[in-house]
Amino acid sequence: GSVQRLDFGGQSSRDEAPSAPDPQWQPLTSLPAPDTHRTLPAGVILDEPASLATLKDLRPLGQIHESFILAAGRDGLWIIDQHVAHERVLFERLLKEMLSGRVERQQLLLPHIIEISPSQQVEYARIEGELRRSGFETELFGNRTIAVQAAPAGVGHADVEKLIYEILEISERELRRVSLDDLRRGIAASVACRAAIKVNTRLDAAKIEWLLAALAETECPMSCPHGRPVALRYSMREILKAFHRI
CATH class of the missing domain: 3.30.1540.20 (MutL, C-terminal domain, dimerisation subdomain)
Known part of the structure; x- marks a missing residue:
């Protein structure tokens, strides 16, 4: 349908092309601007790298x-x-807590049951200790199933399964190429991303x-x-x- 355009004169018109601005309101680019600038407040920094x-x-x-x-x-x-x-704040805090063995964790009201593949079960057996140091409480629950009883503080219940899968993927993809410290950093980064303010x-x-x-x-x-x-x-x-x- 047609669009109604209101002008500042209080009249309206339909389907009219906008008129060109009145020349009298155009900037006077040919004239120098008067020097009305005041000195900037003390302490203002014009150029300095972010620090x-x-x-x-x-x-x-x-x-x-x-x-x-x-x-x-x-x-x-x-x-x-x-x-x-x-995410940056939580990442550094979690790394320090992992090194001190004092990661804050939250108990889940009910264990979160996660199904894993045979290859993921192999990786889980390798990194179960790192999961515990990262704030998780987990255990094998039957064949190719993990029960998660606690997770790092701040991680929502809906993110627990995604986070476990992410960590297992990091382990499976990177464990043979990176150090244990890098694996811990990868776990901390995944936890921080899931727990951070959205x-x-x-x-x-x-x-x-x-x-x-x-x-x-x-x-x-x-x-x-x-x-x-x-x-x-x-x-x-x-x-x-x-x-x-x-």
Whole structure:
């Protein structure tokens, strides 16, 4: 059907092509802009690589589509993927807990029964100890079946089966080519990804502040365990240049 277009004069018309802008409202590109710029506030950084020092000073502004955190810093504007940021925090925390033997776990109300293939049963026998160190409590339950009684804290019940399959796949695909430390990192990365805050999740101000502070305390805050970037940063120089202020 036809589309009704409303103009700012209060009249409406149907199926009319938009008129060209009045020339009087076009920018005067031939004239120099008057110098009305004030000096930037003290402490503003025009150019500096993203670092832990600037990350610790971020001031949360809110969320974009309940998926990305918008924050301001002395060095510019930051957009942070909340899932990937939380994944990095959980990954490093879990690795430290695995090394100390103190992984926080949650008991399942009912054991989660998972069917496995013969090759997966072989891999399970090899890595059962690593699963236990990662926060799982499992045991063979009949022929080619695993009963999961506990899982790392934060992992949803619906993710337990997917997570076990992912870990068995990592073991089957990589065990003969990587070290035991790399296998542990792979397990920790899978657990962290499943347990991390998801996109389309509303976070209150306190939760955002906690996440940014926790991210700043990590050893490698700019990427997740799988290599995805945690944040985008627009430096003050980029912002000023875009607005023709420098």
